[in-house]
Structures are given as structure tokens and as C-alpha cells.
Amino acid sequence: xTSSDQPHAWKIVVHGGAGILERDVIGADQEREIRAALAxxxxxxxxxxxxxxxxxxxxxxxxxxxxxxxHFNAGRGSVFTYQGxxxxxxxxxxxxxxxxxxxxxATATRNPVSLARAVMEKSPHVMLSGGGADQFSxxxxxxxAGPEWFSTPARRQALDDMLSNRDGWxxxxxxxxxxxxxxxxxxxxxxxxxxxxxxxxxxxxxIGDSPxxxxxxxxxxxxxxVSATGSGEYFIREAAAHEICARVRMLGQxxxxxxxxxxxxxxxxxxxxxxxxxxxxxxAGWSFNSAGMYRGKASADGMVVQIFGDE
Ligand code: ASP
Numbered sequence: 207x208t209s210s211d212q213p214h215a216w217k218i219v220v221h222g223g224a225g226i227l228e229r230d231v232i233g234a235d236q237e238r239e240i241r242a243a244l245a246x247x248x249x250x251x252x253x254x255x256x257x258x259x260x261x262x263x264x265x266x267x268x269x270x271x272x273x274x275x276x277h278f279n280a281g282r283g284s285v286f287t288y289q290g291x292x293x294x295x296x297x298x299x300x301x302x303x304x305x306x307x308x309x310x311x312a313t314a315t316r317n318p319v320s321l322a323r324a325v326m327e328k329s330p331h332v333m334l335s336g337g338g339a340d341q342f343s344x345x346x347x348x349x350x351a352g353p354e355w356f357s358t359p360a361r362r363q364a365l366d367d368m369l370s371n372r373d374g375w376x377x378x379x380x381x382x383x384x385x386x387x388x389x390x391x392x393x394x395x396x397x398x399x400x401x402x403x404x405x406x407x408x409x410x411x412x413i414g415d416s417p418x419x420x421x422x423x424x425x426x427x428x429x430x431x432v433s434a435t436g437s438g439e440y441f442i443r444e445a446a447a448h449e450i451c452a453r454v455r456m457l458g459q460x461x462x463x464x465x466x467x468x469x470x471x472x473x474x475x476x477x478x479x480x481x482x483x484x485x486x487x488x489x490a491g492w493s494f495n496s497a498g499m500y501r502g503k504a505s506a507d508g509m510v511v512q513i514f515g516d517e
Contacts, residue, residue, distance in 0.1 A: 214394040216255035217490040219482040219503040220247045220268050222278045223383035224435045227498030227513055237513065240277050240500055244511045247271040248504040251389060256506070261389035261397035261431070262300045262323075269296075269319040269399045272385035276358050278500075279383030281317060284356050284403025286365040292356040292403055294318040295417040298326060301396035301427035301486075308333040308417040315343040316351040319401045322417070324348060332419060336411070361406070368407040382479060383500075384416055386433025388425070390484045398423050398431035398447070405438070414438025420448035429454040430461050430486055436479010436496065440472050446481070454485060461485035465493040 222244055232240070251268035255261070273281025284292045296318035297308035307326025310333065315321045324346045325334050334342055344350065384402035391397075400423040402416040415422035415438035422438065424447035425431035432447035441447075446468050453464035461483045469480060473495045480494025482501060490503045494515075502511035 214390065214392050215488055215506060216390060216392050217484045217488060217503065217505045218248060218251040218255060218264055218268065218387065218389040219484055219490050219492065220244055220251070220272065220385070220387045220501065221433060221435055221480070221482045221492065222272055222385050222500030224478070224480040224494050224496040224499035225382045226496065227500065229514065232513070236277070240513065241511050243272065243275045243277060244500060244502040245509060247387065248502050248509055248511070251387060252504045255389060255391055258392055260393070261391040261395050262298070264389040264391065265387040265397045265399040266298060266319055266323055268387040269385055269401050270317045273317050273319060273401050277383070278385045279403045280385040280401040282356055283358050283361060283383070285361050285406040286357070288407045288409035290365065292353065293408070294401070295404055295413060296322040296399070296401040297417040297419060297423040298322045298399040299397065299419060299423055299425040299431070301425040301431060304426055306332055306419045308419060308423075309339040310335040310413045310417045311411060312339040312343065314340050314350050314352070316349040316355065319399050321348055322399070333417065356403075364406045382435050382437070384435040386423070386435060386482060388431040388433050388482055388484045390431070390486070390488060390490070394486065395427055396425050396431035396484055396486060398425040398433045400433045415441035415446070418442055420445050422447060424448045424451050426451045426455065427486060430484050430489070432465070432481050432483045434479060434481050435499070436472070437477045440475045440477025441479065443475060444468060444472050444477075446472060450481065450483060461489040462491055462493070465491070469493045469495050
């Protein structure tokens, strides 16, 4: 009997965004660095799960790693708003009691996923926004970071490009670098976390799906855990992450079948992107309708990291 035959063999899945990710769009150096970053996030989460740690700890740790990596649109390397600032959205949820925490438009916390967890564990609320979220972060003693930490020349260029030839509301190059993680621990509990800077050039306090519980992030031990990435407005309208869990719980679909069905519905609405999922029964995987998605999964049996649609 291998370890994966046990009742609750641990699983972890991460994503680093979806979009027009093709070999000639991403250079070889960037591809190598991104694969290494996804592997590193999986390793950090795997170490926690192997030691019997919780899915909640694993997804937070994995997302923190990705937030700290400037390749992804979360924490360091987040996209700029229309005004040239950063407004960070994040959520975390655990499947046992469906406790959850989220922040929208936070501006100064180094790791927004940890702020979301503090909202879940240290406040009576589920979601805080803007200046109030920043104040709560300081009150909780979380590590603060200034604009110079979050900003990178590549994101500045993306904003400049968008402002000079804006022809749509979504990122001009259709590369969504939001990050997320879902996990199943050896106790049979699931958790999900998602973190993002949103979309380049967002304004008017726009909030996407990532911090909306049920849209971009959801976890329920009766079904599984889901984190989304893509054109957030469509994922909100679909209540996408919850929809996948509801299909598993009430229709008895596999998580893969549910995830495929829901990305198809998001596509019918006009949205692009994808999901990662784990199910209570140990399924771990993804669905996407974009050209590629930065993604990877790990279990006691090994690790897989992929980017392109043909992998
Ligand atoms: N879903 C995110 C949003 O709409 C963007 C992304 O996935 O990169 O804010």
C-alpha cells in the first residue's frame, strides 16, 4: 500500500494565473523562473502537509511564497491601478466550519493572504476593505510594505501600455497573474486561498472575484476547495468556486467534471481563465479555457508543474 492509498492522502495544487501563456510570449528565462517558483510554493506546502499540518497552513504558506515572487500579480509584482497605486485583494477559507477571511483594496500589507487569515481568526468579520483593512493589518502587527516593495518596472510598463492604447477593460496582454492554492490534509480537511493585485488599470475601487467568498475562493469539507483566476467579473456572476463545490456535493459530480462544466459556463458568459481544485475524495487538478495557466500539484507520489495548454 502506498501512502496515496490511505484515506486522506494529502494533496496540494497551486496556480499563478491564466491567460495567453504561449511559448513565444514567455521567454525561456522567465519560463524557468516561473516553473521554479511554482515548485517552490508546492514544496513549502508539501512540507507542512507531510508533517501532518493543516491544509489551511499549507495554502497560506504556498500563497505567501508566490506573493513574494515578482513574477506573479499578487503581493510583490502586483499590477498598477489606473492611478498608479496597488490595491490588493485576498481570501482564505477552511472547509471544516467554512470559516473565511478576505480583504479588498488593501495597500500596505506585505502578504495579503496573511491579512485575510487574520480577518478570519482575529476579527468577527469575513471581509474588510480599503483603509479599514490597512488599519486592521497594523493593529494586528502584520508586516507592512511600501509602494516600492510591490511595484516592478514590468507592471509599470503594462499600465503605460494600457493607458496609451486602451481597447478593453481587461489586461491588454490577457495574462492574469493572480496566485492561489488549494489543499487536502491528512485529517481530511480542505482549504483554499487566493491573492491578487486585480487587473491592470482598474479604477473606482474595482474588486474582482479573488476575495469574494464563493466566486474566486471556496472550501467545504463536504465537497472540496477551489481557487480561480481570470476575468473576475464573469467568475463573480457565475459564483464559480461555490458552483463547483455545489455540483460535487449535490449532483455527485467529480471535481474535474464540475470544474470543466463551470469553466464552460464562465466561457459562455464571455469570461476566460481557470480553476484549481482538490476534492474531499482526493482529486487534485485544474480546468482552464485560456491558452495556458501557471499551475502545479503535489502529493506523496510526486510533483507536476505546467504552463502551456498542450502539457
Ligand atoms: N481574477 C482576478 C481579478 O479579476 C485577476 C486574475 O486572475 O489575475 O481580479
